[in-house]
Amino acid sequence: MLTVMLISVALVVFLAGNLVRVVKFLRMPSPLRWELYPIPKGPQERQRYGGSYFEDSDWWTKPRASSHKSEAVFVLKEVFLLRGVWENFRGLWLWSWLLHWGLYLYLLITLFAIGEALLPADAGALVLHAALIYGYRLACPLGLAGALGMLAMRSWHPRVRAFTTRTGIFDLLLLGSIFATGNLLLTTGPDGLHSMIRGLARFPTRLGNHSVTWHLHVCLVAFFLAYFPFTHMTHAYMKYFMWHQVRWDDSASVHDPYAAKELAVNLQRKTSWAAAHIAAGGTAAWSEIVADADGNGAGKRA
């Protein structure tokens, strides 16, 4: 029962933690532009060399082509093939790829298994059932190999060793333990992991007899879920914002009906930067700071 409670609480923390993170981000003020090329938008010919609409004369009068297909292709390559690591740090790629694929498969199969468990008993097709079992058989060894490889890299490779933190090691040990116990469960019965997920998905009030490995695995997963929103691993989804809202955000204010309104709000914000050429120990609205061209310290009189 305790195990079921634990995983339930962990799920709530996981969902709430991630939600808070996203909401916090969405409530940030509209920032200045900071894009970086190449950006997978615009005509294919331009994308080939990383060109932008700034290459057009009178660009503000021209229609803007945006290509969701190119963005999707870029993201898929990044997520499934780890393109960036492949191109810039080949030695790390294999281990990172194995770890990521272990995680993706584990997550995917688990979602399917939960779905299957929640369906009426006879709805679960045999084929799906078998696919899920084999899915776990693939996910756990991949993930374990990836975690061990990454641990080895972190410990000896001169490029990463000095920048390896305790947290980095801890995260890999945690993931490695999840995959290791998952592997052990796979050896206890033909569908060890799968039946565990099915069992848990129905929120049982009694669990029956399970091995220590079983409990350990569930506890590790629970810990991981509750811990995840507070780590850099949230890059899994925050990357969306880092790419779409920063690197690829080339939207020009001339085409944005809200730009002036957002600026007006931002200019009314009060700032207290203390340098003599800014607020000089006082407080002033950004509009006053910008108007104070001589840099006499717009906040002085405050």
Added chain:
Amino acid sequence: MHKVSDIASKCGQFSQAPVQSLMPLPAPYDRIADLPPRKVLNQKVLDKIDTSLDGFSALGLARPQTRKEEQKFVERFLSGLEKLLSKENNWTFIEQLKLSLEHCARCQTCVEACPIYTASGHDEVYRPTFRSEVFRRLVNEYAKPGGKALAWLKGEHVELNAATLGRLLESAYRCTLCRRCAQACPMGVDNALLTREVRKLFSMEMGIAPKEIHEKGSMLQLRTGSSTGMNARAVRDNVSFLDGEIRDQTGLRIETPWDKEGADVLLIHNAGEILAWPENPMAFAIILEAAGISWTMSSELAGYDSVNYGLWYDDAQFARVAVRQAEAARKLKVKKIVLGECGHGHKASMVTADRILTGDLNIPRESALVLLRDIVISGRLKLDPSRNDFPVTLHDPCNMVRMMGIVEPQREILRAICPQFREMTPHGVNNYCCGGGSGFAIMSGYNFEDWRFSVAGRTKLKQILDAFADCPSPDVKKYVCAPCSNCKGQFRDLFQYYGVWEKSGILYGGLAELIVNAMADINQPFIKWEFH
């Protein structure tokens, strides 16, 4: 190998930055012994200023002399840190800052992309992630609730003292903000942005910034109209002198139009061109007149100087200059602003200021490279490419190319008028910075130039030499086309330092000059092949 926490060490120099470790260059630049000797700072200076990062000083930061002064220094930093993380004080960049602070996997995928780190022979102090990691740990430990306990638990404690801050600040001026590392990061983390935020904190809270870009840069520009110190009268006098030069050199009678209301184009040069490379504004005047463009220059405050140094270190200074430039254009009711050959001026005005210049300040802004491309391709000028029959390579200014995607217009021109045009490797959006980016080209500090040339500009120099590897002799005159004033400043100094003109016959210059050099109607060659 240093640990990140060693940044706080109170004794000695963090890195010796040994010349022996520098990335090798091709002959005849391969002998380290031939490098000009590094400037030796005398003990009096060393006692006064902080050189404890790598023996160089870009800022001449005064060391706190007493415990109380040190405490005050640290307190001011902490107060700035708090502001940097607040929406009210940092609405401009807080989104990007937080994303980059919170999502680094410390995977080091980005580090080999950095031309400074690799040119130094992988000196840890120049690793793109080094200063970011120091800064991240300071934020986590000193600006977040429970930060101290967590830092101890995670083994990420960094002592916050004058040594840490002095080194962090200097290290923020060992990165050209070229953003090559950001391009390589699979997460989207931007070490250049973090570097700029560190610079910003020191400037906006503590009033500490390199004098060349603050007092003698943006402050001077806001006071006189230009970071060169030229006021409206001086700039008009100087340009009128250049009009005379055009007449003498080419026989063409051109009078640069000033403050012409309703012109199609307001041309804003980096005013430094007028003084240091006058052939560039002269070439522009010749081309625009020959193409029949309705154009003007402005004598309003900041309306004749496209530089905006705030882009590199201070949001307030940045916004002030951007608004003044747009006001000048609004006053003249021009159809568009065209930015001359100045990379950071392009990015500042067309990208970063875009969400500041709304309403009637949102005068359309375009790159001169685009206008020049249109003129050349339209056939309005009679051009004879055989006049440019010498080896030419192209430098891609980071701000125009990696940060704006203006890649092809300059190439279309060069392919049309330079038969021996060849690319550098890599080029376009993957180019290497000239080593003078983010203000370095105008900074000399105490002995900063030694570092700027021997480390920061090294990768670029190698690239240029490689591009001309088929014709290394100084007798074959070669041209590096650098359509950016700051990059030209760096090339001038870098080439001088290594003796590139004498040893390899390589000259640098702008793009407009090559166009005028190819103009069939002009009798004399426009490019003079004199190093300056």
